[in-house]
Structure formats: structure tokens, C-alpha cells
Amino acid sequence: MKRIINIGSLNLDKIYQLPHTPLPGETLTASSNRIGLGGKGLNQSIAAARAEAAVIHAGAVGPDGEPLTAALREAGADVSLVRVRDTATGHALILVNEKGNNSIVLSPGANHTLTINDLDEAIGQGHPGDILLLQNETNLIAEAIRRGHAAGLKIAFNFAPFDPQAARELPLELVDILFVNEIEGAGVAGAGDTGRILAILHERYPALLTVMTRGPEGAFACTPSGEVLHEPSPPEEVVETTAAGDTFIGFFLAELLRSGDLGKALKLGCKAGARCVSRPGAAESIPTLGEL
Template sequence: MTILNFGSCCIDNVYSVPHFARPGETLPCSSYEVHPGGKGLNQSIAIAASGVEVHHAGKVGNDGQWLIDLLKNRGVVTDELRVDEGPSGHANIQVTPDGENSIVLHGGSNQKITHDDVDTALRNDNYEFLLIQNEISSLDYLIEQAAARGMKIFFNAAPMTESVKSLPFELVDLLIINEVEGEALTGESEPDSILTKILGRFPKLNVVLTLGQDGARYADSEGFLSQSAIKVNAVDTTGAGDTFTGFFVAQYALGRPMAEVLELACRAAALSVTREGAASSIPTADEVAAKL
């Protein structure tokens, strides 16, 4: 069983600030650090950390070889990852004392994915599952081609943009979103209403709605399932969503019972917020089992 994650790789510039910068405000930071990031990179590391084989496809810029090296060192197969001219994608992240974050993203090489790149990555018939996020180009073509090859498609629809609404959701098997993304897709703000509306449009879809401090909910045609969040002292929430997604996708692909999948993903996300950084905060399955 092999997962192909066709996703982003980014360089994260992290600024520690007393509060998020307001319009017109010049705000000094108390510290500045550079970290690896991108939802794709983080989720690949999380899948590998959970003990499942994952291949990462995508592009980095001519400043991004260290991102490829990092993925390799964390157990991710990088044969489908290419180096492109120009800069890698990068994010400017403000982190407040209570661990909340605000992110501005530049796509860089992540937005240079072509149809040829998709065809090249999908030539391997051994991939059973495809994980994608909304940080690369050619998503519609990627979904269509993966579905034509019989792959099960997992879509983390983040960050949310207007273009997401026109993607072929009928070809997607599993959708993972948070409350903000769910409201943008449906116009609803209450979790059950979000899930009900999505399933009303796409009854064959399996949906996961992450709720931050309130845990997560799973829904399919047979009903809903809830998992409470694990209470911890948060230091940095930057990588929580990606940790949850990676662990969830890995265990879901293994066919574990949904209640176990939800609980393990929530536990992994909880442990990640007790550490600083995004990729660097992702725990291993053994750490999750030992500490929570």
C-alpha cells in the first residue's frame, strides 16, 4: 500500500510577535527563524512518521534542495520531486505568545506544476492513494487523471480559494477541511450543517471536519462520528492541521476503524502543538503512543 502525496514544499519564515500586525502597523518581532514547511511537505512527513510509505511529488525552487534532503531524512520517498528554476514557495508566519498563527503564502515553484508533470508522476501504477492540497497548480487535471487510473483521492482543501469550488468533487473519495473552509464551501457555520450540506451535494464523499480545540468530526452516508480534542498546553499551532491530516490519511488508507483513526489523528495533532515549528513539530507514532 503506497500513498502519493502530490503537494507543496515551502520555506517558512517565522516571526514571534506580541500580536498579529494590524493594518498600517509596523510591528517588531522578538525572534526570527527559518523552517521547512508547506502543507504537502508537512503531511508527507506526518504520513511517514505514522509508519506508512509515502512518495512526494512536486517541485522546489533552486533554493530548495535542503527541503528534498529533509524529506529523505524523515523517511519520505522523493523520486517524483523536481528542482525548478526560480524560488521555492514560501510563507511568512506570525506566531503570538498564545501559540496562534497568521500566514501569508507565496506559491513559487508549487504553482509551476504542469500537465506533463502530472502525467510523469502518475506513470507508476503502484500508487493506490493520492493526497493533494490546494497549494499547487493543475489540480483539476491531477484529480481527473488520478481518478481515471482508479486511485482513491484524498483532498485537504486548504488554503481555501474560490477556485476550489469548481474542482470535480465527485471524483474525490475523502475531503478534509476545517471550520473556516467548511463555511466558505457551504455558507454554513455550524459543524453538522456544514457536513450535511456537503453530503447533500456529494453523497458518496467521506468528509472530515477539524474543529481545533473541539476535536474533529467524520461524516459519510451512514452517519457522523465525533472525537474530542486532547487537552494540552499549546506552544505553536502551525503544524497541527497537517499533522492531523497526515496521520488520518495514513491510518484511513490502512483500513483501521474510523474511531481509532480519528483518535490517533487528534492525539498526534495535540502533541504537535506542544512543540515549535511545523515540520519539526510532527511526532512519530511511537511518541504519540508514549506521551498521550
């Protein structure tokens, strides 16, 4: 059975409900706040596991990170490669407005303590055809891409958060599947229109499968042959969008491994992402396959 090996971030989220995103110099009182479990890596592993894929999560937390490994374990992910470091667990400050949209500030913490040995241990668990999943919230991304590619793994990279310097330095030509939203896609391609972004990335990286999520518009995919597919998002009442993209990625990859059908993967990913936004929270908002 093919597996997803996720070298991914693990965060404790501090979530504040606000009437709107603060303007420069503005102070707002939150109507509520809570601590949640998150990090793009954690969310994507939980989503893939709840979509019934075989998932190994590799990453790092601080001494306070046990709730994160427990959540992964409960979802069905293998956590034997999650390391505990003598530094604070990464965390995110998430501001959610009354429309359910969010703004996020990250503090990497233990997510930036990964070593080459950590990468080699994780990649060594894989076999050709397995997927190595990465996000731009940990260190050593370029090395992980190179070493995973050399080991024959399929590289899936979620370029979030977008970093212009990383876009110039990362070996994206070795990536098999690139996940971006409209902002990240525009940053990588240097263009803002969906069609233009997909065309530029196809021209620049002809072997790449580019998958772009567009919120309520659903998702687009451009294949190595240049074919563009679009799957609309099912209508759902939006409560919070924090983990929507991560949920899409986990379910998309699980279906792609299961059936190899890109259309089915897009459809399942959009369906799961839409269900996710109808609930509050990050990891706790991710549905199971049975719910869909």
C-alpha cells in the same frame, strides 16, 4: 502495501514571533524569527511517513530547495519525483502570536510550476486503492483530481487555503476524502455551523467522506452513509498551531490505510495533532508514531 502519493507543496517558512497579529497600519517588532521547513504538502508527507505509511512525494522546488527534499528523505518518504526548477522555492510568511495562533501568507514559487507530465509521472506510480493526496497550494489541482480518479486512486483533498473560485470549478464529486477546517468547510458549504456544513456536503457529494478539524474540539467525520463521528482532541499546552492540521491528515491517512478503521484514524490523527501543537515550528514539530 498501499501507498500515499502526495502531489504537494514545498515551502521555506519565514516565522516571526509577535505579541499579537498586526492591526491595519500597525508595525510590530518580532521577539524572534527563524527559517523553517514547511508547505502543507511537505508537512503531510512527513506526518504520514512518521506515522509509518509508505509515501511518495511529488512536487517542485527551486535551486535552494535541497533542505526540503532532505527532510522528506530523512522522514522516510520517496523523493524521486521532486523536481528542481529555475524559479524560487515557495515560501510562507508565518506570524505567530503569544497564544500560539498563527496567520500565514503564501508565495507559491515553484509550487505553481507543475506540468501535466509531472502529474502523469506521479499518478503512474499508483495502483487502485492507493491514495492520491492533494492540497490547494499547487497548480493543476483539477487535472490531478480527474487523472487520479481515472487511474483508480482514492482522492484525498485538503481544501487549504480555501478559494471560492476553486470551490466552484474543482470536480469535488470525484474526491473520496475531503479535509477542511471550520473556515474552509464554511466556505465550501456556504454555512458556518459544523453540523450544517457536514449535512450540506453530504447532500451535495453523497459518496464523500468529509473530515473537519476543529482545533481544541478535535475532529468530525461524515461518512457516505451519513453517520457523523466525533473524536475530541487530547489536552496539550499550545505553543504553535502551524502544522497541526497537516499532522492530523498524515496520521489519519496512515491509520486509514493500515486498518481501514475510521474511528481509529480519527483518534490517532487528533492525538498526533495535539502533540504537534505543544512544540514550535512546522515540519520539526510533527511527532513520530512511537512518540504517541
